[in-house]
Amino acid sequence: MAAPPNPKALLRAGMDHMRQALSPGERADLSERMGDHLLAALQDGLPPEAFASLPLRISGFLPIRGEIDPLPFLSRLQALGAVLMFPATRIRDRCCHLRFGVLPPAGGASLPDQMDRWAVPGPMGTREPPPDSLSDLLPHILLVPALAFDRRGHRIGWGMGCYDRTLDGMRAPFLAVGIGYDFQLADGDLPDEVHDRPVDLLATPSGILECRPGALAAFHAWLRPG
Secondary structure, eight states, X not given: OOOOOOHHHHHHHHHHHHHHHSOHHHHHHHHHHHHXXXXXXXXXXXXXXXHHHTTOEEEOOOOOTTOOOOXXXXXXXXXXXXXXXXXXXXXXXXXXXXXEEEOOOOTTOOHHHHHHHXXXXXXXXXXXXXXXXXXXXXXXXXXXXXXXXXXTSOEEOSSSOHHHHHHHTOOXXXXXXXXXXXXXXXXXXXXXXXXXXXXXXXXXXXXXXXXXXTHHHXXXXXXXXX
């Protein structure tokens, strides 16, 4: 008798197909709208210099397989003085974890041009920071991709657990933000396991969902000078 279908595998396949079915124009428009909502939520009530004064460190990613594109949003954070970081995947003994590379100053180049020159191929079809850029620094904000999210902040990725292990090792002040399209938000709870670590916020083209109540207020309090 054939084994019953794996619910996570079916969900992964369906979401992957829907993402890749978007046209480049649709993807660009939805990515911009997501970034607008997220920037407004992060800046709410803060002085213009708040991101530059630390400076704020934010980790994004280079999208693959039709993922929503964080680069337009990250370009705006970069212009506000934030330090951009990107994750590098490290796999040892079948265990996956992330380290972070710090993007050098722009020097007048656009962020996509910077990434074209800087990023190198990663082990999972991704493009990642070069090894000589990796640091022990951790981001203050971590943008988290997934194939699906639920309203609790639980997510389904590709099953390697890279982001879960990274989230498990990070401490406040820190904000984990899942980003994706509206159709990636499940109607009910996703199947989760003991090692899964939920995100604090979800950002989609329709707006912001606070999965951990008070997460944004606590982060703003930490960022606000004085």
